[in-house]
Amino acid sequence: MSLKTxxxxxxxxxxxxxxxITIKAIKVLKTADVVLYDALVNEELLDYINPEAEQIFVGKRRGCYRYQQxxxxxxxxERAKTSGHVVRLKGGDPFIFGRGAEEMEYAANNGLETAIVPGISSSLAVPAYQNIPLTKRGSSESFWVITGTTKEHKISSDIELAAKSNATVVVLMGMSxxxxxxxxxxxxxxxxxxVAIIQNGTRADEKIGIGTVDTIENVVVENELRNPAIIVLGDxxxxxxxxxxxxxxxxxxLKE
Structure with a gap:
């Protein structure tokens, strides 16, 4: 049994x-005894981890879950009680459709200390990297960030509500x-x-398709866009x- 908390x-x-990634996140990775990381995490970040820490990939790739939630x-x-400090490294921000809250609650109920280091969410950063602001005077006074697929694998009912508003609508996990x-x-x-659809946002292999509500499905086919991607709808x-x-x-x- 580890003497560590x-x-x-x-x-x-x-x-x-x-x-x-934030400076605080890097500091925490250097103190980890075990790191559990997801498929959407840039593997270059693993270089920041304490070299003595155990690294465990627990992500989803090509529709196959290596571990269930x-x-x-x-x-x-189990690892916290045998090794000490477990870091759960998750893409984007863990509290925005990242199930970070569920994992913290389970850990707390089993006697673990818990902490959170927020991350930059793809819902904000990915459009920004393509010069798409989620709010802009005269165009949008607010924005919705919605999951495209609920835990029942159905479309979120909030999308219908958002479609009635004048807000920018950002849909994560919505390509299907x-x-x-x-x-x-x-x-x-x-x-x-x-409408903009951005695949592999902020990465070197980023792809984007721009269209309208009526044309975006054809744009997706023409540009061979697929997950992981986000959908942005708005002026x-x-x-x-x-x-x-x-x-x-x-x-x-300048050339003239």
């Missing part, structure tokens, strides 16, 4: 770009539900609303092209 720290790894919960408790999402926005007469998507046009105009002036 059993502890879980849930750490946000950010959206993909290795530089978007219940097994991950049990593994956290894209046809249904399109229909919900079409039902609100938003056929020409701009703010136009800002990306505005910036590109300004930069192009400025570059042209």
């Amino acid at each position: 059993p502890k879980l720290t849930v750490v946000g790894a950010g959206p993909g770009d290795v530089d978007l 219940e097994q991950i919960n049990e593994l956290i408790v 539900k894209l046809p249904q999402i399109v229909k919900l926005f079409q039902a609100q007469g938003k056929n020409n609303l701009p 703010v998507v136009k800002h990306r092209q505005v910036i590109l046009d300004i930069q192009q105009e400025y570059a042209t002036q």
Whole structure:
């Protein structure tokens, strides 16, 4: 039995770009005895881990779960009680559709100390990297961040509510539900609303497709877009092209 205090720290790894992890997260990784990490975590971040720590991949790849959530919960408790400090390294922010709260609750109920290090959420950073602001004066006064697929594997009912608003709508884990999402926005007469889909956001292999509610499904096919990707619906998507046009105009002036 370890003499160390059993502890879980849930750490946000950010959206993909290795530089978007926080300084506090790096400090915590250096103190870990065990690190459990997900598939969406940039593996370059593993270089920051205490070299003596045990590293365990518990993520999902190609539709195959290496561990079920219940097994991950049990593994956290078992390793904490035998090794000490367990760090659960999760993509994005662990409290935004990351199940970090569930893991902390299970750990606390089993006698572990718990802590959280927030991460930069893909819902904010991925659009930003493509010059898409979620709010902009005159375009959007608020935004929704919604999971596309609930734990029952159904489309979230909140998307229908969001489609009725003037807010920017960001859908995570929604690619499989894209046809249904399109229909919900079409039902609100938003056929020409701009849409962006960004795959592997903030990473070197990032891909993007831009269209409207009516055209986005064709854009997905043409650009071969697939998960992991986020969907952004709203007038703010136009800002990306505005910036590109300004930069192009400025570059042209410099050549003249």
